[in-house]
Amino acid sequence: MDFLTQILPMLAITIVVLLVIIAFRQGNSNAYDERQIAAQGKAWKWAYITLAALVALYAISESVFEKSIFTTSSAILLSICISATVYACICIIKDAYTSFTKKKSGQIILFFAIGILNIINSILCFIDGTMFNEEGLVDVGICDLWLGIAATVFAIILLVKSRKTESDD
Amino acid sequence: MKNLRLKSARAALDMSQQELADEVGVTRQTISAIEKGDYNPSIRLCIAICKALGKTLDELFWV
Numbered sequence: 001m002d003f004l005t006q007i008l009p010m011l012a013i014t015i016v017v018l019l020v021i022i023a024f025r026q027g028n029s030n031a032y033d034e035r036q037i038a039a040q041g042k043a044w045k046w047a048y049i050t051l052a053a054l055v056a057l058y059a060i061s062e063s064v065f066e067k068s069i070f071t072t073s074s075a076i077l078l079s080i081c082i083s084a085t086v087y088a089c090i091c092i093i094k095d096a097y098t099s100f101t102k103k104k105s106g107q108i109i110l111f112f113a114i115g116i117l118n119i120i121n122s123i124l125c126f127i128d129g130t131m132f133n134e135e136g137l138v139d140v141g142i143c144d145l146w147l148g149i150a151a152t153v154f155a156i157i158l159l160v161k162s163r164k165t166e167s168d169d
Numbered sequence: 170m171k172n173l174r175l176k177s178a179r180a181a182l183d184m185s186q187q188e189l190a191d192e193v194g195v196t197r198q199t200i201s202a203i204e205k206g207d208y209n210p211s212i213r214l215c216i217a218i219c220k221a222l223g224k225t226l227d228e229l230f231w232v
Contacts (some may be wrong), residue, residue, distance in 0.1 A: 033195035034210070034213075035195070040186060095198040161181065165197070
């Protein structure tokens with residue numbers, strides 16, 4: 001188990017580094033058209049509002065109930081993850097996530113990989129007991145679970161959308 | 170409001186949405202959204218579409 005918990009983060013970091021290198025090598029191939037840029041702008045707006053609302057909600061609930069089920073760091077990180085999910089959801093629904101020069105299949109594989117890695121990592125956290133801290137509060141491991149589920153759902157939505165596009169053509 | 174003039178001009182040239190999209194450098198979904206009236210294109214994109222279809226702005230986009 002320890003071996004897995006050490007290997008998985010290393011594997012995830014390696015994948016991210018490789019993706020960054022590929023993205024830099026591709027240069028300016030991430031081309032979005034004007035409708036996609038407008039949709040991304042609206043998605044940013046809603047993601048920002050979601051983040052502000054979640055942080056405010058956490059701050060208010062902390063001060064009113066003086067007890068929380070999340071640690072401060074996990075609450076902030078989870079808020080960021082949820083707002084990023086809102087951004088990605090809106091972009092995917094409006095066909096503004098992948099640039100028109102990129103193939104959707106690569107994006108789908110990437111989302112599936114991120115999803116599976118994060119879900120496995122969160123299951124390992126749960127088994128190890130690191131999902132919760134000593135006081136029983138939910139720790140940052142919850143973000144892995146959220147991102148894992150979100151990335152898998154994104155992959156499925158992209159897959160369904162690309163199949164629908166193929167049948168439309 | 171649907172842009173049926175754009176759709177018919179494209180169909181007259183036996184052009185698919187994807188072909189027109191590739192010609193003007195946008196996604197197929199953008200062309201689809203313009204035809205459905207869900208998206209108002211910029212003047213730059215309107216001109217590019219007109220050039221690709223051999224029509225004037227008045228013929229395709231004047232309401």
